[in-house]
Each structure stands twice: as C-alpha cells, then as structure tokens.
Amino acid sequence: MEERNPLQAAFLAAMGDIQEVCVQTALCQAQEAPLEERLYDLAGEVIVRVMEVLDGYGRPEIGRLCIVCPETSDSLKEAPVIELHDAVCDYLQGMK
Numbered sequence: 693m694e695e696r697n698p699l700q701a702a703f704l705a706a707m708g709d710i711q712e713v714c715v716q717t718a719l720c721q722a723q724e725a726p727l728e729e730r731l732y733d734l735a736g737e738v739i740v741r742v743m744e745v746l747d748g749y750g751r752p753e754i755g756r757l758c759i760v761c762p763e764t765s766d767s768l769k770e771a772p773v774i775e776l777h778d779a780v781c782d783y784l785q786g787m788k
Contacts, residue, residue: 702753703745710741729786736784743777 696704718734725733741750747769748756759768769776781787 699754702751703757706745706751706754707742710738710745714738714741732785736781736787739780739784740777740787743780747775747777749777 714734714737717737718730721730721733744750745754746757746759748754760766761768
C-alpha cells in the first residue's frame with residue numbers, strides 16, 4: 693500500500709465504509725423490487741453518502757472539505773453556499 697497522509701487515509705477509509713454499508717443495505721432490500729430500481733437506490737445512496745463526507749458529516753477526523761476548481765477558483769460549495777448531500781438529491785432518480 694502506498695503511503696498516505698492522515699486526511700487521505702481517513703477519506704479513503706470513509707469511501708470503503710460507504711461501499712460496505714451501501715452494498716449490505718442493498719442486499720437486505722426486498723427482492724420483489726425491480727432490479728433497475730434497486731440499482732438506482734444503491735447508486736443514489738453511495739452518491740449521497742460521499743457528498744455527506746464532503747460536507748463534513750459523519751467523519752469528524754475529516755471535517756468539511758473545500759473543493760475548488762483550479763482554473764476558475766470557483767468553489768463547489770460557495771456562492772451560493774450549499775450542502776452537497778441535499779442539493780444532489782434534486783438530480784438523482786428516486787431520491788427526491
């Protein structure tokens with residue numbers, strides 16, 4: 693394994709935890725639901741949980757992350773200020 697700084701290690705561990713929780717949750721879903729619906733639910737849950745990590749929820753050792761475009765200096769979370777995990781639901785199927 694390559695060397696990581698503490699933030700990188702915590703962030704990547706959070707991604708592994710998200711995968712595990714979301715897959716286990718999907719396996720417990722009612723099998724009567726159509727496969728397409730279950731896959732959208734799984735993908736949506738993963739995306740929302742990643743956004744929660746970026747927003748600073750769930751992993752105090754990571755905190756809130758700032759994502760800035762190096763070319764424009766535009767911030768993903770500022771001007772206007774948004775919570776990514778709330779905003780993304782408007783764009784995901786079945787998550788509204």
